[in-house]
Amino acid sequence: AQSVTQPDIHITVSEGASLELRCNYSYGATPYLFWYVQSPGQGLQLLLKYFSGDTLVQGIKGFEAEFKRSQSSFNLRKPSVHWSDAAEYFCAVASSGNTPLVFGKGTRLSVIA
Amino acid sequence: NAGVTQTPKFQVLKTGQSMTLQCAQDMNHNSMYWYRQDPGMGLRLIYYSASEGTTDKGEVPNGYNVSRLNKREFSLRLESAAPSQTSVYFCASRDLGQMRGYTFGSGTRLTVV
Numbered sequence: 001a002q003s004v005t006q007p008d009i010h011i012t013v014s015e016g017a018s019l020e021l022r023c024n025y026s027y028g029a030t031p032y033l034f035w036y037v038q039s040p041g042q043g044l045q046l047l048l049k050y051f052s053g054d055t056l057v058q059g060i061k062g063f064e065a066e067f068k069r070s071q072s073s074f075n076l077r078k079p080s081v082h083w084s085d086a087a088e089y090f091c092a093v094a095s096s097g098n099t100p101l102v103f104g105k106g107t108r109l110s111v112i113a
Numbered sequence: 114n115a116g117v118t119q120t121p122k123f124q125v126l127k128t129g130q131s132m133t134l135q136c137a138q139d140m141n142h143n144s145m146y147w148y149r150q151d152p153g154m155g156l157r158l159i160y161y162s163a164s165e166g167t168t169d170k171g172e173v174p175n176g177y178n179v180s181r182l183n184k185r186e187f188s189l190r191l192e193s194a195a196p197s198q199t200s201v202y203f204c205a206s207r208d209l210g211q212m213r214g215y216t217f218g219s220g221t222r223l224t225v226v
Binding site for chain 2: 009034036042043044045046049090098100101102103104105106
């Protein structure tokens with residue numbers, strides 16, 4: 001069965017600093033990988049996704065993620081964090097386009113001035 | 114606006130009461146999903162419907178039933194609510210094989226007292 005691990009429960013960064021949120025997955029083949037963001041009291045919004053091809057993917061709001069097969073990782077990055085990026089971030093994996101997503105437990109991002 | 118609509122947004126139930134959470138999508142998606150979100154647990158799949166006329170259990174189905182009423186609507190029923198079912202419930206949809214990920218509703222916050 002697929003599983004997703006987000007090792008960091010809570011991260012605090014200064015505004016303007018760079019950000020990396022970690023995600024590791026457990027699945028034999030190349031999975032379908034996603035990052036979602038959830039602002040307080042809101043639903044989830046898709047940031048970016050990876051299925052195949054270029055292992056560095058660009059998403060919305062200036063985010064990018066890199067798929068590393070050797071490390072079973074799909075880490076989310078942003079060069080310069082804005083206060084509006086404070087939210088909870090979820091990594092998710094599916095074995096195909098037809099199977100349900102399995103979500104990690106999330107990483108809460110706080111941004112300080 | 115196109116998307117996934119969940120009703121109600123908030124609900125308080127007494128232990129043992131029943132209720133149905135409604136979900137409707139207007140994007141002509143084939144697949145629909147119900148997840149619950151609890152602090153520190155991420156999103157866990159309750160039930161899903163890969164296509165009209167089919168439903169399958171997810172990770173945490175106990176205490177719930179679902180109905181795929183038609184292609185647009187997918188309801189979640191709690192027959193006898195328990196305090197352990199206090200949670201935020203999200204409905205989501207997508208096309209089979211679609212690479213766009215899920216479209217989420219805004220959630221239903223349920224409290225069982």
